[in-house]
Amino acid sequence: xxxxxxxxxxxxxxxxxxxxxxxxxxxxxxxxxxxxxxxxxxxxxxxxxxxxxxxxxxxxxxxxxxxxxxxxxxxxxxxxxxxxxxxxxxxxxxxxxxxxxxxxxxxxxxxxxxxxxxxxxxxxxxxxxxxxxxxxxxxxxxxxxxxxxxxxxxxxxxxxxxxxxxxxxxxxxxxxxxxxxxxxxxxxxxxxxxxxxxxxxxxxxxxxxxxxxxxxxxxxxxxxxxxxxxxxxxxxxxxxxxxxxxxxxxxxx
Amino acid sequence: xxxxxxxxxxxxxxxxxxxxxxxxxxxxxxxxxxxxxxxxxxxxxxxxxxxxxxxxxxxxxxxxxxxxxxxxxxxxxxxxxxxxxxxxxxxxxxxxxxxxxxxxxxxxxxxxxxxxxxxxxxxxxxxxxxxxxxxxxxxxxxxx
Amino acid sequence: xxxxxxxxxxxxxxxxxxxxxxxxxxxxxxxxxxxxxxxxxxxxxxxxxxxxxx
Numbered sequence: 072x073x074x075x076x077x078x079x080x081x082x083x084x085x086x087x088x089x090x091x092x093x094x095x096x097x098x099x100x101x102x103x104x105x106x107x108x109x110x111x112x113x114x115x116x117x118x119x120x121x122x123x124x125x126x127x128x129x130x131x132x133x134x135x136x137x138x139x140x141x142x143x144x145x146x147x148x149x150x151x152x153x154x155x156x157x158x159x160x161x162x163x164x165x166x167x168x169x170x171x172x173x174x175x176x177x178x179x180x181x182x183x184x185x186x187x188x189x190x191x192x193x194x195x196x197x198x199x200x201x202x203x204x205x206x207x208x209x210x211x212x213x214x215x216x217x218x219x220x221x222x223x224x225x226x227x228x229x230x231x232x233x234x235x236x237x238x239x240x241x242x243x244x245x246x247x248x249x250x251x252x253x254x255x256x257x258x259x260x261x262x263x264x265x266x267x268x269x270x271x272x273x274x275x276x277x278x279x280x281x282x283x284x285x286x287x288x289x290x291x292x293x294x295x296x297x298x299x300x301x302x303x304x305x306x307x308x309x310x311x312x313x314x315x316x317x318x319x320x321x322x323x324x
Numbered sequence: 325x326x327x328x329x330x331x332x333x334x335x336x337x338x339x340x341x342x343x344x345x346x347x348x349x350x351x352x353x354x355x356x357x358x359x360x361x362x363x364x365x366x367x368x369x370x371x372x373x374x375x376x377x378x379x380x381x382x383x384x385x386x387x388x389x390x391x392x393x394x395x396x397x398x399x400x401x402x403x404x405x406x407x408x409x410x411x412x413x414x415x416x417x418x419x420x421x422x423x424x425x426x427x428x429x430x431x432x433x434x435x436x437x438x439x440x441x442x443x444x445x446x447x448x449x450x451x452x453x454x455x456x457x458x459x460x461x462x463x464x465x466x467x468x
Numbered sequence: 469x470x471x472x473x474x475x476x477x478x479x480x481x482x483x484x485x486x487x488x489x490x491x492x493x494x495x496x497x498x499x500x501x502x503x504x505x506x507x508x509x510x511x512x513x514x515x516x517x518x519x520x521x522x
Contacts (some may be wrong), residue, residue: 123454188487198418204360266450270520276453304502
């Protein structure tokens with residue numbers, strides 16, 4: 072018995088089959104690239120040129136347009152990886168394994184960006200490159216979790232076993248996500264509280280907020296593109312002796 | 325859902341609950357250590373460590389910043405809106421240091437009860453706006 | 469606004485432009501590395517397919 076209707080389940084199985092997914096990715100990537108540029112260019116123009124100077128921080132606050140979207144992505148991608156890990160463990164779905172491991176370097180990249188740009192912002196404003204407060208420390212642990220996923224996957228020869236181990240690590244590490252998010256509220260930290268997600272009153276002027284949201288969506292689309300590229304590679308690696316890869320090679324050679 | 329899948333789902337659910345509980349207890353146990361700084365009330369109540377380095381956070385009291393000599397020494401009061409602590413520091417202050425600004429200072433209390441800082445960091449707030457807007461927000465507050 | 473003042477970022481040029489530079493480098497690497505590796509892999513697989521008896 073299943074509570075998922077048969078047509079939907081059929082749709083998922085078809086989309087999740089490697090050759091179908093590979094073709095679908097190829098079809099989507101150009102469109103996603105156009106969308107990415109349509110978001111990125113006004114986002115950067117708005118953030119670096121149009122948005123006014125901040126009353127306290129001068130122009131140094133413009134780092135927000137990459138720091139905050141990158142930090143959001145670092146959390147978002149990890150949660151997705153944990154979900155993929157759950158799907159991979161329960162349904163043994165190959166595509167979920169591929170998506171999980173393909174996401175890890177992209178998430179690690181965003182975490183690294185959030186840490187480095189935060190440091191470059193902290194030096195002129197706070198007066199220090201780094202402090203061991205709860206927010207910064209938990210974000211650093213997130214980077215180690217990503218690197219752990221990547222190296223664990225690399226260390227296990229059999230890729231199906233590797234995927235299982237990595238799924239469990241991704242699920243275990245997900246407890247760190249609410250800790251990062253609420254760290255600035257649970258403990259006193261040098262890092263300031265949330266700006267955008269707090270509901271009561273706007274903490275950021277609308278002319279500064281719009282480019283921030285554009286950049287946030289642009290980074291999401293970037294993730295989709297980078298993920299599809301990485302997933303195509305991972306699928307080819309795993310299925311290099313499958314018939315659909317042979318057909319693909321005949322077509323291209 | 326097939327029974328073995330349901331079993332795995334339950335297993336994963338239990339695992340997550342277990343890890344969540346363990347993390348909650350661990351964080352509760354280390355709660356004090358995770359605080360980045362003590363408040364000025366903590367110092368007034370004697371909760372802050374004596375003869376040891378610690379961090380003190382608070383807002384620079386308006387009109388309290390003074391430079392008693394020619395060198396870099398700065399003296400100011402920190403407040404958390406209930407208790408005040410006097411801080412002395414000589415060194416380079418961060419760009420954001422000003423009256424009314426939240427800061428975190430690292431140092432120790434001397435026998436006068438003055439906090440002698442070795443390092444001063446600015447803690448900026450989560451508000452971002454152009455200077456004109458900040459000015460127009462300030463005016464009604466000052467008129468009162 | 470002049471180009472000079474734009475590049476100067478109110479005196480924070482080093483911090484702002486280093487941030488944007490590092491971000492660009494990381495994002496480009498994560499996008500291009502799988503494309504390059506896939507091309508290499510496809511080339512290898514195509515070679516193998518031409519000589520299946522090896």
